[in-house]
Amino acid sequence: MNIMSPKNSLLILVFWILGIETLSAQDAALPALDFSAFQKPFYEKMISKFLQEPIGNAVALVVFLGMVFIILNILVRFFGRNSAEFKKWPDWTVPVFALAGLGVAGYLSILNLTPVDPVCGPVGNCGAVQQSPYAHLFGIIHVSYLGFAAYLVILLAALVQRFGAESQKQRAALITWGMALIGTLFSAYLTFLEPFVIGMTCIWCVTSAILISLILRGSSPQAKHAWKSFH
Numbered sequence: 645m646n647i648m649s650p651k652n653s654l655l656i657l658v659f660w661i662l663g664i665e666t667l668s669a670q671d672a673a674l675p676a677l678d679f680s681a682f683q684k685p686f687y688e689k690m691i692s693k694f695l696q697e698p699i700g701n702a703v704a705l706v707v708f709l710g711m712v713f714i715i716l717n718i719l720v721r722f723f724g725r726n727s728a729e730f731k732k733w734p735d736w737t738v739p740v741f742a743l744a745g746l747g748v749a750g751y752l753s754i755l756n757l758t759p760v761d762p763v764c765g766p767v768g769n770c771g772a773v774q775q776s777p778y779a780h781l782f783g784i785i786h787v788s789y790l791g792f793a794a795y796l797v798i799l800l801a802a803l804v805q806r807f808g809a810e811s812q813k814q815r816a817a818l819i820t821w822g823m824a825l826i827g828t829l830f831s832a833y834l835t836f837l838e839p840f841v842i843g844m845t846c847i848w849c850v851t852s853a854i855l856i857s858l859i860l861r862g863s864s865p866q867a868k869h870a871w872k873s874f875h
Contacts, residue, residue: 697843703845737858787834798859832853
């Protein structure tokens with residue numbers, strides 16, 4: 645009997661919590677946490693999914709790794725006591741990126757109401773990704789709708805930060821940054837699913853992941869200044 649290592653067991657438990665299927669159909673009736681029930685090591689399934697569309701999935705993997713680096717770097721610099729200050733980007737960057745994100749999320753939201761697949765280009769399979777079970781949060785709401793709402797809130801908060809009253813600017817900066825952080829974390833999760841679970845990549849989703857990451861970085865200087873003022 646093969647005994648799975650504690651490391652692999654821990655990783656599979658994490659996948660189970662995230663809702664990523666790793667059990668085969670005939671194992672479905674077995675206890676969810678019985679790690680000995682896995683017929684094939686989960687990493688072999690990940691590799692086979694990745695190889696279904698290696699070019700597009702490689703793009704998603706690079707973006708995912710970049711997002712992880714950005715998230716960790718920003719969190720350390722944001723909350724670290726002796727961390728270096730962020731270099732401020734031009735004021736127009738966050739609103740422009742938010743508008744672009746609105747365009748991407750709006751396009752996918754509209755197509756989600758029709759039987760037409762998104763235009764995907766030579767890389768990836770956007771239709772397969774948009775129709776996968778992971779494209780719906782809790783199986784109810786499509787993630788493109790959530791993205792559209794998030795970009796809209798970010799845009800409005802960024803405009804308040806730019807043109808609003810002084811008393812509102814600091815709160816608006818924190819709202820912009822907080823929404824961008826949540827969006828980037830969620831987008832990183834979805835970007836990981838594309839190459840290793842779904843086996844296909846959506847270039848529109850990858851574009852949105854890049855945009856929300858840029859918004860997170862662009863909003864960090866003002867948000868850190870606002871955070872310090874409240875503490």
